Amino acid sequence: DAGVIQSPRHEVTEMGQEVTLRCKPISGHDYLFWYRQTMMRGLELLIYFNNNVPIDDSGMPEDRFSAKMPNASFSTLKIQPSEPRDSAVYFCASSLSGALNEKLFFGSGTQLSVL
Amino acid sequence: QKEVEQNSGPLSVPEGAIASLNCTYSDRVSQSFFWYRQYSGKSPELIMSIYSNGDKEDGRFTAQLNKASQYVSLLIRDSQPSDSATYLCAPGTSGRRALTFGSGTRLQVQP
Secondary structure, three states: OOOOEEEOOEEEEOOOOOEEEEEEOOOOOOEEEEEEEEOOOEEEEEEEEEOOEEEEOOOOOOOOEEEEEEEOOEEEEEEOOOOHHHOEEEEEEEEOOOOOOOOOEEOOOEEEEEO | OOOEEOOOOOEEEEOOOOEEEEEEEOOOOOOEEEEEEEOOOOOOEEEEEEOOOEEEEEOOEEEEEEOOOOEEEEEEOOOOHHHOEEEEEEEEEOOEOOOOOOOOEEEEEEO
16 A cells, blocks of 8 residues: 555745645555644644544534545545645544554645745 | 643763663553654654563663653663654543654664
8 A cells, every 4th residue: 555645745826815725544544643843843643534434523623624534445534724734744644443443544645935 | 831841852872882762741641652753854663662661672762661650761772873863752542543743752773
């Protein structure tokens, strides 16, 4: 398997623009997570899905952020409108269900810069 | 109080020495504990997991867990320059699949 695939790898945009980040989890994994990493705040959970259903979105900063998982092989994280404070590395991760099976497989991340 | 606390470092050790990385957590119901390693510019990868009090060894890595003290540590024996990375601690809780990560400890192994 190719692992978790994220696109784009880098995104530079201007404040106010819409940004869409994409993720393809590992085939067969039924959990999908979106994390954000900054120097100041570390690695923060934004939202996670189980079988395409959002389970916990309490980490989503505000209404400008939204995430969808229309099927088992694709998820998007959208920021509209974007702000400079959204600049961060956004990671998608997936895992299998099952007791003691919590290993997260991370994608390579999307480096977002909002100017 | 933060859910997961780690010393940000950098922790600098000479090559061949033992590196000791520490983590405390606040959620008493945490049942599983994970150490992830993250090289600069890369994504985190799981290197150790531990579920019971005591020590768990895997090669040069030993994870130590003390649930009563809400403390977990990672020892790296015979440290190598290739071990230079940030180490993230993450307690897990039954019923909540998502992990809360500590801010990480940056380890530097000096040749």
